Amino acid sequence: MTSDAPPSGRFEGSEHRFPVRVYFEDTDLSGVVYHANYLRYMERARSDMLRVAGIDQRAAFEGGQGVYAVRDVALRFAAPARLDDDLVVVSRLTAARPAACVIQQRVMKGDAMLVDASVEAVFVTPAGRPRRQPPQWLDIFTRLLSKGN
Template identity: 45%
Template sequence: MTHRFSLRVYYEDTDLAGIVYYANYLKFIERARSEWVRSLGIDQAVMKSRDGIVFAVRHIEADYLSPAKFDDELVVETTPEAVTGARIVLKQEVLCGGDILFSSHITLVALSDTGHPVRLPADIRLMLH
């Protein structure tokens, strides 16, 4: 189940050369992850207030393959690869016109409000599968 999130590159996303500044890809995939979770019916604000649980990035591997430029229309594809008790592994790619510009593997963990790893509630795990 791959989720697709569309966005456009704005001037503020680019550097002096007119290409997307490398750190902005991390912002793009973060937005896409938030929309993916929302599309599954998971309300992260409720999860935090009800269960005291938040998602945090534990590990990321990123490959910058080709630059995006000002005014490009991009699509971020988010594909879950593994869900365990307290961990989610995702593949995220940023594409332009079908070409992969950026590819990443992200490991998310569930953390308590004290910052310690915790198991995801069963209902949330089921939504992620």
Template identity: 45%
Template sequence: MMHRWPVRVYYEDTDLAGIVYYANYLKFIERARTEWIREMGIDQSALKATDGLVFAVRRVEADYLAPALFDDALIVTTAAERITPARIELVQQVLRDDAVLFSAKVTLACLGPDMRPRRLPGELAQLMRS
């Protein structure tokens, strides 16, 4: 399943040259991951409160391919590439029209209250696979 989330580039997202500051792509993909999880019906606050589980970024491999500019309408895509018992590996892209501007492979770890890896609940893993 490919999740698509729209984002507009605001002045605050850019540097003096009017292009998106490199670190802001990480913010864009973070927000898109949150919306992807929310649209699956997963309440991350409830997951933390009831099971003590949270997701943490373990690894990001990023490629900056072309600049996004002030006022661009972008789409951030998120797709699960691989789900293991305690990790979620995603591919995320930032696109303007059909052009890929930024691409990232993101590994999320499921952590328990002690901040050690925990298994994803079965129903959660199944939702992410569909």
């Protein structure tokens, strides 16, 4: 029996792996993935990573606790992806502070790295002020960081 659920990633040790396929809408006139779409792939992968790890971002938002806002992104492009390519976004938590976390992400095509990124996300109140992340989230981050050692 097949499932109509959207794709979900999985953890392998400390790394979260999220599958992505390149569709026509992702490409530019030259037939390669438009640079900004890699950010979309990485956002989906980060959101999925948090969900799979047990972090309920929607409940935090709806409960008025807050949301993540990207504070800093550093990208390095190494090679292009093209229409119909099967990619994997590999994400790994590299730091967790009381109000922020840093996630290193790579967009891979097989063994080839196409894009490498470091993303800092800050937890903010509904008014946009930084605030401490929920303690149970920091516990999850601590466990993820310990798997990477």
